[in-house]
Amino acid sequence: MNVYLDNNATTIVDPQVFTEMEPYFVQKYGNPNSLHSFASDTHPGIKAGMEKIYAGIHSPREDSVVITSCATESNNWVLKSIYFEYILTGRKNHIMISEVEHPSIIATAKFLESMGCRVTYLPINHEGLIEAQTVKDNITDKTALVSIMWANNETGAIFPVEEIGDICEEHKVLFHTDAVQAIGKLPVDVQSFNVDYLTFSAHKFHGPKGVGALYMKKGKELMPLLHGGSQMNGYRSGTLNVAGIVGMGKAMEQAVDALDFEMTEIREMRDDFEDELLKIEDTFVVTPRNKRTPNTILISFRGIEGESMLWDLNRAGIGASTGSACASEDLEANSVMEAIGAAEDLAHTAIRFSLSRYTTQEELDYTLKVVQAAVIRLRGISSSYAYAPEGHESGLDSHHH
Amino acid sequence: MGIDSLIGGTIWDEYSNKVTDLMNNPQNMGEITQEQADEMGAKLIVADFGAESCGDAVRLYWAVHPKSDVIMLSKFKSFGCGTAIASSDTMAELCKGKTVDEAVKITNIDVEMAMRDNPDTPAVPPQKMHCSVMAYDVIKKAAAQYKGVDMESFEEEIIVCECARVSLSTLQEVIRLNDLTTVEEIADYTKAGAFCKSCIRPGGHEAKDIYLVDLLEEYEKEKMAKAADASGEGGAEFAQMTIVQRIKAVDKVIDDNIRQMLIMDGGDMEILDIKENGENIDIYIRYLGACNGCASSSTGTLFAIENILKEKLDQNIRVLPI
Numbered sequence: 001m002n003v004y005l006d007n008n009a010t011t012i013v014d015p016q017v018f019t020e021m022e023p024y025f026v027q028k029y030g031n032p033n034s035l036h037s038f039a040s041d042t043h044p045g046i047k048a049g050m051e052k053i054y055a056g057i058h059s060p061r062e063d064s065v066v067i068t069s070c071a072t073e074s075n076n077w078v079l080k081s082i083y084f085e086y087i088l089t090g091r092k093n094h095i096m097i098s099e100v101e102h103p104s105i106i107a108t109a110k111f112l113e114s115m116g117c118r119v120t121y122l123p124i125n126h127e128g129l130i131e132a133q134t135v136k137d138n139i140t141d142k143t144a145l146v147s148i149m150w151a152n153n154e155t156g157a158i159f160p161v162e163e164i165g166d167i168c169e170e171h172k173v174l175f176h177t178d179a180v181q182a183i184g185k186l187p188v189d190v191q192s193f194n195v196d197y198l199t200f201s202a203h204k205f206h207g208p209k210g211v212g213a214l215y216m217k218k219g220k221e222l223m224p225l226l227h228g229g230s231q232m233n234g235y236r237s238g239t240l241n242v243a244g245i246v247g248m249g250k251a252m253e254q255a256v257d258a259l260d261f262e263m264t265e266i267r268e269m270r271d272d273f274e275d276e277l278l279k280i281e282d283t284f285v286v287t288p289r290n291k292r293t294p295n296t297i298l299i300s301f302r303g304i305e306g307e308s309m310l311w312d313l314n315r316a317g318i319g320a321s322t323g324s325a326c327a328s329e330d331l332e333a334n335s336v337m338e339a340i341g342a343a344e345d346l347a348h349t350a351i352r353f354s355l356s357r358y359t360t361q362e363e364l365d366y367t368l369k370v371v372q373a374a375v376i377r378l379r380g381i382s383s384s385y386a387y388a389p390e391g392h393e394s395g396l397d398s399h400h401h
Numbered sequence: 402m403g404i405d406s407l408i409g410g411t412i413w414d415e416y417s418n419k420v421t422d423l424m425n426n427p428q429n430m431g432e433i434t435q436e437q438a439d440e441m442g443a444k445l446i447v448a449d450f451g452a453e454s455c456g457d458a459v460r461l462y463w464a465v466h467p468k469s470d471v472i473m474l475s476k477f478k479s480f481g482c483g484t485a486i487a488s489s490d491t492m493a494e495l496c497k498g499k500t501v502d503e504a505v506k507i508t509n510i511d512v513e514m515a516m517r518d519n520p521d522t523p524a525v526p527p528q529k530m531h532c533s534v535m536a537y538d539v540i541k542k543a544a545a546q547y548k549g550v551d552m553e554s555f556e557e558e559i560i561v562c563e564c565a566r567v568s569l570s571t572l573q574e575v576i577r578l579n580d581l582t583t584v585e586e587i588a589d590y591t592k593a594g595a596f597c598k599s600c601i602r603p604g605g606h607e608a609k610d611i612y613l614v615d616l617l618e619e620y621e622k623e624k625m626a627k628a629a630d631a632s633g634e635g636g637a638e639f640a641q642m643t644i645v646q647r648i649k650a651v652d653k654v655i656d657d658n659i660r661q662m663l664i665m666d667g668g669d670m671e672i673l674d675i676k677e678n679g680e681n682i683d684i685y686i687r688y689l690g691a692c693n694g695c696a697s698s699s700t701g702t703l704f705a706i707e708n709i710l711k712e713k714l715d716q717n718i719r720v721l722p723i
Contacts, residue, residue, distance in 0.1 A: 303453070303480060304480075305453075305456060305457065305480055305481050305482050305485070306482075307482035307483065308424075308481070308482055308483060308486065311413075311424060311482075311483050314413075315425070347454060347456075348453065348454070348455075348456040349453075380430075381427060381430050381478060381479060381486055382478060382479065382480045383449070383458045383459055383460040383477075383478040383479050383480045384453060384458070384480050385478075386432060386460045386478035387432040387434060387478075388447055388460070389434070389435040389445060389447060390435070392447050394449055395448070395449030395450065395542070396449045396451065396452050396453065396458045396460065396480075
């Protein structure tokens with residue numbers, strides 16, 4: 001049996017989304033900006049797609065939802081344009097992000113730091129949450145931007161974007177939120193709180209890869225990151241990704257339709273699955289369920305290094321993930337686990353299961369059995385549970401690393 | 402760079418079949434209890450290396466014959482990824498039947514070679530090489546325990562890159578002989594720094610005493626010192642330096658001999674450019690603070706600066722304030 005439980009990384013494209021996109025490859029392939037009917041044949045699809053995208057996040061028509069190539073581009077755009085407009089010109093000198101942002105925010109902020117911008121990395125608390133108070137404590141009249149993700153990709157932790165938006169408004173500071181993990185999992189309404197910029201990406205909600213977007217409030221439009229042929233009203237040049245826009249629109253419409261299902265049925269399945277996992281001895285979950293997106297579990301199995309668990313899961317046809325040590329190129333522990341200050345020996349033991357509306361109960365039952373067997377096998381190998389003769393002083397908790 | 406580095410495959414695809422098999426079914430996984438060792442008439446050694454908080458840890462069990470020093474039985478338990486488990490397993494296998502002195506000679510490279518499917522294809526991807534280092538370290542720990550000596554006593558030289566086992570003296574020699582200036586060059590010449598990358602600079606997977614960037618800096622300083630000391634006949638060396646090296650050398654002379662004097666008078670200077678002009682080497686400078694506009698800045702002070710630079714670096718130097 002093959003089970004996909006890595007939906008925070010990417011999702012299956014909904015077959016209906018794919019069907020809507022199909023005509024825009026071989027039949028309606030014109031460049032939308034040209035003057036002939038090959039071009040104008042694409043316009044109704046683009047228009048319908050854009051309308052659905054606007055509706056999905058409740059964006060007023062006068063605001064701009066600019067289509068990009070991915071969330072990484074959107075996030076880079078916000079930070080770099082703020083740098084050019086406010087930091088480089090000396091009007092402001094500071095931006096604020098959290099220490100658990102997506103790499104497209106953290107790495108960009110670090111780059112700007114190297115260019116002379118002051119950056120504050122807000123800490124998360126022991127539950128993996130950002131406290132709005134920390135934004136208040138660090139904001140100054142020289143702060144140009146606060147960028148805090150709506151929900152964390154690793155833990156699913158939901159951050160208090162409404163409160164943070166209020167604080168920013170009070171101090172007249174621009175506020176950006178990376179909502180990649182929010183669309184389709186939480187109600188997203190840009191009119192319901194103060195937000196100037198909002199990032200999202202189609203492939204996280206059953207749309208195609210290669211399409212992202214940046215919402216910009218009227219009057220807060222950023223200077224472009226990509227200059228060129230003035231597509232998207234000059235904010236983002238580059239030939240329009242017609243099929244991508246059509247696909248994102250359809251995926252957005254379905255995500256909104258399925259939101260109730262996600263927040264009730266999927267949440268219940270997730271909760272039951274988590275209950276069963278927690279029955280295994282020495283397992284730990286950090287962020288409380290009601291403060292998480294409904295589809296995400298980040299769980300530690302003491303004594304089992306993350307990649308080993310992925311190995312056994314993969315052998316049984318199950319795809320999950322870990323940000324921990326050996327599974328990643330840079331060999332570092334799960335950054336969120338470290339930031340939470342989880343017991344050090346647990347930092348390398350976290351596994352993330354992320355569900356979607358395609359996940360079935362049968363799949364979760366099967367996964368549970370595989371996890372149970374893997375825990376027995378891998379703890380059997382693990383030095384953490386190994387025999388030591390009387391008087392042996394364990395050397396496994398001090399190391400030159 | 403290039404196509405292979407652009408799309409990066411999954412690291413699991415680069416594991417040898419042996420690594421995969423050992424991860425799925427480790428052969429020497431297990432424990433030796435005190436009772437078992439006693440029954441065998443053996444001395445039980447239990448050695449630990451690594452830590453869960455670092456992502457990998459191993460406990461090695463040896464039953465050693467007290468008279469012959471032969472390792473009669475060797476078992477392991479490991480917290481780690483697939484390559485850590487496979488490396489530990491291979492290491493335990495290689496120890497069996499050897500004397501403790503022979504076992505100490507097993508290196509991480511032996512462990513990695515033993516896991517290859519064919520001699521020319523590495524058993525693990527570069528960033529996983531450090532897993533086999535842990536397997537090597539734990540043997541030293543066990544042997545040290547058996548012999549009642551310090552673990553470091555088995556190291557004959559200082560190893561900077563543990564993955565490729567490149568020593569400090571080798572690195573210093575290669576850097577000097579080939580005039581290496583980047584970590585990439587070091588990796589090309591010695592393989593040091595090409596695996597887990599911890600030894601390149603601080604902040605990697607493991608903290609080190611010596612980093613490759615330190616060695617490069619040390620060599621750079623050496624070259625600079627040589628350049629600064631060079632006077633008269635040595636000036637030929639200044640003429641052969643790159644522009645960056647020249648600016649550094651000039652800066653150093655100014656720091657050591659001139660700047661203090663200027664600062665005491667509330668001024669300072671900076672180097673703008675160095676250009677060759679026929680036989681001459683023209684150094685363009687700008688005065689800062691009180692020096693700017695001071696009468697002696699175009700006479701006495703200027704001659705002093707020029708003379709010191711001529712003496713320390715090259716007779717053909719001319720100093721031109723802008």
